[in-house]
Each structure stands twice: as C-alpha cells, then as structure tokens.
Amino acid sequence: MNATIDWLDDPEVFRVNQLEAHSDHVIYGSKSEINTASSRIQSLNGIWKFKYSKNAQSRPVDFYKKDFDSSDFDEIAVPGHIELAGYDKIHYINTMYPWEGHEFRRPPFTTASIAQTKGLFSQAEYNPVGSYLTTFRLDEKMKQEKVSIHFAGVEQAMYIWLNGHFIGYAEDSFTPAEFDLTPYLEEENQMAVEVHKRSTAAFIEDQDFFRFFGIFRDVTLIAKGKNHLADIWLRPKLDETLQHGQLEMDIQIENILPDSEVHLRIFDPTERKIYEEKLVLTASLSHRVDLGKVELWGHFQPRLYRIELETRKDEEVTEYTHYPFGFRKIEIKDKIMYLNGKRLIINGVNRHEWHPEKGRAITLEDMERDVRIIKNAHINGVRTSHYPNQIAWYYLCDQAGIHVMAETNLESHGSWQKMGAFEPSYNVPGNIPQWRENVLDRAKTNFETLKNHTSILFWSLGNESYAEENIRLMNDYYKEKDPDRLVHYEGNFPNPRFEETISDMKSCMPPQKMFVSILKKKHKNLLFYANICMIWAIH
Incomplete structure (x- = not known):
C-alpha cells in the first residue's frame, strides 16, 4: 500500500495498518527482568534528525527513502513538542478552531462543508509538518522475534516508514498507535516519521489547551515471541x-x-x-x-x-x-453513587497533563509529583481532561487510591458553539455516518488499553461535543463492553433529547444560575465535582 496525503482530508481514514488495541500490560522474557529491564522492549527515545516545513507542499516528500540526503536536517529530542524545540509558534485557544479568522473550513460531510473537502488540510498554506529520522539496530534478544513499534502519543496525524517501506498511518493524538515492523527489518534500520499538525482529526480534538504537534510521548520497539x-x-x-x-x-x-x-x-x-x-x-x-x-x-x-x-x-x-x-464495586442506587456499599462523594479535579517547560511531554517524576499534590490536598478523584493520559498515570492512581474518570479523546466545541450560542449546523460527530467509526475507534482504543485499571470507576465519552447519535453509540459501546463501570458525558446538556440515553450522570460547566435551578427541579440528588465546579447529577 502507498501512502497518500489525501488521508489528512478524510475523516473515514484515521488508521492504516495499525494493530488492534490491547491491554497495557508490560511483557518480559522472564520474571527476573521486572527488577532490571525487559528484554522484550527497546526504547527509541533520544535525539532524532528533524526537518520543519510550513506545509505539506514544502515538506521533503522523499525523506523516507534510504538514499535520501538528510545532511541539512536539524536535531530534535523525542519525546517533545515541535513548538518547544523552537519551531512554529505556541498557540492557545479555547472554543473556536485555531484557524478561525484565517481560513474557512467546515467539517467534511456536514451540510455546511459545501461538499468541498479536497485539500482541506493537505493543500493548506499553513499546516506545519515535522519530518523525523532515526536509525537503530535491534537488541540481540529481539532479533528472532516479531517486532512492533509503539507510539504512546503523536499529535496529530502520523505517517511512518521503515527502510523505505510504508508502514502505516495514525490519528488520535493521545492513545497508543502500534504497527508491525517484522517484514521490513534489517541489520541497520532507518525509521521515518512524518507528523502533520492538522488533519480532519482537528475537528474532534478541539480541547481547551495549548495546540502543539510532534512525537510527545515514548517510542518503543516490542518483541513478541512464542506464546x-x-x-x-x-x-x-x-x-x-x-x-x-x-x-x-x-x-x-x-x-x-x-x-x-x-x-x-x-x-x-x-x-x-x-x-x-x-x-x-x-x-x-x-x-x-x-x-x-x-x-x-x-x-x-x-x-x-x-x-x-x-x-x-x-x-x-x-x-x-x-x-x-483490586476488588471494588461502583453503583448507583436511588440516584446516589456508592463505592463498596458506602456513599461516594467526589472531591475531584479536572487534570491536564502539563509542565511549564515541557508542555504535555511530562515524565514519570512529574506524574508522581501530581499524585503527591492531589493526596496532600485531600482530593480523591481525577478526570483525565480531556483525553487519555500517559499509561503510567493510571498505575499510579491504582496504587494511590485515586478515583479516575477516564476520558476519551473527543472534543468538537468549535463545531456547535459559536460566540456562546448553541448552533450545531456543522456539529461533528453528530449523526454523520462518515464520522461514526472514527469516534467509536477512539472509545474502543481507550477501553481496550486501560480496561484493567481498578482506579477507573467511570468511562467518559469526551468533552463539549454536543449530543447526537454517534455519541450515543459510544455510550452504548462502553455499557456493553463494561457494565461494571459508570459512563459520563459532559456534553448532553445542550441537546435534551439525549439526556436519558447518554451518560449515567449529568455535568456542566456551571456558573449559570439558570442551569443549577433547572437541575434542582429535575434532579433532587446532585453530586459535586470540585475544580471549576463541575456538577454531576445522577439520573
């Protein structure tokens, strides 16, 4: 299969040649390795060759070929954000899409898209590209095994090649993307990764945060042996x-x-x-x-x-x-939430992965510091706003007894709320068939990766994406796969038709007195979620 730049413009193409999502367990050659290092894992973190381009038209198209001359490439640290390495520009925005006021774009397959999607991102004047190159030799114990490459987080659309062969394509910036490398491995290997800042995934990754791009989480090789x-x-x-x-x-x-x-x-x-x-x-x-x-x-x-x-x-x-x-039971009885038979009151925070110097490319030490802060503040719950966190975070929460709301990587705020008004004429994912598998895949990857963590009491469908049929199907997916946990969604309030079919609880950013009064009339039992006063109301 040959890669095409047109995938950036098509929400129906969001993964190519990716391996199916699976549990996040670490594999070892033997038990003795748990105290040292796994012989089945090889890190590719470090200094890579790098070229920044303003758009796809100016990128080095053939950089993945083995005979390509990369002598004019710079160097960049992996993991890390491209902007924090001195390229492009740091950009923060909340509700609107980052191109508003500069370029006209509407999500493909919506009535407002005017049926024009070709070149939406692939031919944009401004859509930066990062071209990464590295070389590696397999560790000796991995050479006779099947080998995959595991990207823990790449923002936002990624093409990869090994030794000149196209390997695969991935979107979904915050969940692992894994590919089989076995057929193309050699003694000396060249890995090429092309990262585009924006694709149609940008319409559903409109979170309220700094907009970065690049390989910002770990890259590892995994050897999968017999049995x-x-x-x-x-x-x-x-x-x-x-x-x-x-x-x-x-x-x-x-x-x-x-x-x-x-x-x-x-x-x-x-x-x-x-x-x-x-x-x-x-x-x-x-x-x-x-x-x-x-x-x-x-x-x-x-x-x-x-x-x-x-x-x-x-x-x-x-x-x-x-x-x-661990053994625990989360349930709702008579509109009251119980954990292990006792009423559960959440004193929680909405937590972004963040460091003032490293952005979202945080380390285990940064996460351990956050756990200490949370415990010292007598906080008992964390919502991973608004995307899946690094896998290590969930293990730390298991150990610390922190109740986790595990959020799916979905926010399309700019597609339905304009200048404070609800106007969903080009909302995605909405009821649009061409967006359905895209968001269901995000739910599936979130679930399959994290399903074994005791600390996760709630699955969250995402944030501020309005409410229509595709999000209801995400709700149904989690319910069918995992009836022992609760499902949360913040965005069904703007569309009351889905109040009873999406989410086990209600939540909204409140300071509106009107919203609080409405909830009090309709729901006698409210559950308060601290930090910006996120309100949960049990059905």
Whole structure:
C-alpha cells in the first residue's frame, strides 16, 4: 500500500495498518527482568534528525527513502513538542478552531462543508509538518522475534516508514498507535516519521489547551515471541456481601507452540501467594478463580492484589507479565453513587497533563509529583481532561487510591458553539455516518488499553461535543463492553433529547444560575465535582 496525503482530508481514514488495541500490560522474557529491564522492549527515545516545513507542499516528500540526503536536517529530542524545540509558534485557544479568522473550513460531510473537502488540510498554506529520522539496530534478544513499534502519543496525524517501506498511518493524538515492523527489518534500520499538525482529526480534538504537534510521548520497539500474551482482560467480582471475591479473566495468546502451558499465580496485598494453577495454552483462554474473603480497594486503603502470567514450553519460560488489580464495586442506587456499599462523594479535579517547560511531554517524576499534590490536598478523584493520559498515570492512581474518570479523546466545541450560542449546523460527530467509526475507534482504543485499571470507576465519552447519535453509540459501546463501570458525558446538556440515553450522570460547566435551578427541579440528588465546579447529577 502507498501512502497518500489525501488521508489528512478524510475523516473515514484515521488508521492504516495499525494493530488492534490491547491491554497495557508490560511483557518480559522472564520474571527476573521486572527488577532490571525487559528484554522484550527497546526504547527509541533520544535525539532524532528533524526537518520543519510550513506545509505539506514544502515538506521533503522523499525523506523516507534510504538514499535520501538528510545532511541539512536539524536535531530534535523525542519525546517533545515541535513548538518547544523552537519551531512554529505556541498557540492557545479555547472554543473556536485555531484557524478561525484565517481560513474557512467546515467539517467534511456536514451540510455546511459545501461538499468541498479536497485539500482541506493537505493543500493548506499553513499546516506545519515535522519530518523525523532515526536509525537503530535491534537488541540481540529481539532479533528472532516479531517486532512492533509503539507510539504512546503523536499529535496529530502520523505517517511512518521503515527502510523505505510504508508502514502505516495514525490519528488520535493521545492513545497508543502500534504497527508491525517484522517484514521490513534489517541489520541497520532507518525509521521515518512524518507528523502533520492538522488533519480532519482537528475537528474532534478541539480541547481547551495549548495546540502543539510532534512525537510527545515514548517510542518503543516490542518483541513478541512464542506464546505471546497479546491481551488480558481482568474482571474482579464481589458477591452481594462485598466480602468474597472472584477473578474472571480472558487471555488472548498469539504464536502458540504445541503443548504449551500458562502458569497463573495470584498474590494478596501483602504479596502472599494465594493461588497457583497451570492451564493448557489456547489462543483464547477464559478462567475464573474463587479467592474467598478479600480486602477491598478504596481511596483510603487501596488494597491491590497481583496476578502473574507466565507462558512455558517444556518448562522453559517463553513470556512473563504481571498486573495489579483490586476488588471494588461502583453503583448507583436511588440516584446516589456508592463505592463498596458506602456513599461516594467526589472531591475531584479536572487534570491536564502539563509542565511549564515541557508542555504535555511530562515524565514519570512529574506524574508522581501530581499524585503527591492531589493526596496532600485531600482530593480523591481525577478526570483525565480531556483525553487519555500517559499509561503510567493510571498505575499510579491504582496504587494511590485515586478515583479516575477516564476520558476519551473527543472534543468538537468549535463545531456547535459559536460566540456562546448553541448552533450545531456543522456539529461533528453528530449523526454523520462518515464520522461514526472514527469516534467509536477512539472509545474502543481507550477501553481496550486501560480496561484493567481498578482506579477507573467511570468511562467518559469526551468533552463539549454536543449530543447526537454517534455519541450515543459510544455510550452504548462502553455499557456493553463494561457494565461494571459508570459512563459520563459532559456534553448532553445542550441537546435534551439525549439526556436519558447518554451518560449515567449529568455535568456542566456551571456558573449559570439558570442551569443549577433547572437541575434542582429535575434532579433532587446532585453530586459535586470540585475544580471549576463541575456538577454531576445522577439520573
């Protein structure tokens, strides 16, 4: 397949050759590697060659070819924002799209688009491009395995090539994009990545924040060997007394060797082994374990159990992973929210990933600092406004007992609210079929990546994107896949037709007294979400 620049203009093209989203577990060659480094992972972070171009027409089109002369390229740090490396310009905007007042654009397939989408971004006079180049050799232990490349976050549209071969295309700036590199690997490898600041994804990534672009999260190579643990879905269950627990699990295995086994071990919060079993390895494995009386996970006592999975052939370990999990139950009864049978009152914040010098390219130390601030402020909940955060953040929240609202990467504020008025004539995703799979894929990737985190009590459909059929389908997707969690959406208030079919709760940016009075008349039980007074009202 050959890449085409026209994909930037088409909301129906948002992923090409991407591997399916899967759980965020880390794989190791053996258990001993958890204290050092995984032999299955190789980082490509560091200094890359780089060329900035004002638009697609002026970019070095053939830079991905192995014989291309890149001697005039600069250098740039990966991960990081292109703007903070001295290129382009830092741009902040809230509701409107960043091109308003400069260029006329409407989302494709809306009545206001005038059916003109060709060249919308691909031929724009201003739509900067970053051309990245790096070379690498595979670590010795990875050379005989299938190898994929994992981009944790690239803003906003990305084409990649390996050794001159087109590998794939991705949008969705804040969820992982993974591609198989195996057929094109050589002894010495050249990776080329072309990042465009804007594509049709810009219509649904209109968050209230600084607009950056570039490879701003980690880039890693992953070696997937024999008996590969491809996906894990852990579902801790409590009985009616909230005292006894079961662990249901579904495990997907790839590249299975005959007569292989998976060794399963479970440890309690004190790291005492409480369960062990060997199972015959199959491509799709479901299992349930009765653990008897269990300790509950909560804000003040975030008790975490741990599962180990180890695939083996003839007693030789082929792959290992482990994952923390906790027992807790979130539910709504009589319009009141309960966690583990006790009323839950959220004292929460809407948190952006942010550092005053690094922007959104934050580190683990930055996240650990935020957790300390949150705990010291007696905050018990975080909404990942308004996009999926770095994966490490959810592990930290599991450990710290922070209740998480895991938001999907969706905001189309500029498509329906103009100068404060509700005017959805070109709202996306709306009811438009050509935008449906795009936003459903964002929900799917968010869920599949993060589904095992105990701290996630709520899935959020996004922010300020109005409410129509496509968002209702996102709501239905989460409900069908994960009925044990609640679903939140902030944007159904402007369109009351969807008040009862989207979201388990209501929320809105309030200072309007009228809005508060309406809610009090319709809903006697309100749940207050701190920081800019985000109000949740339980149906």
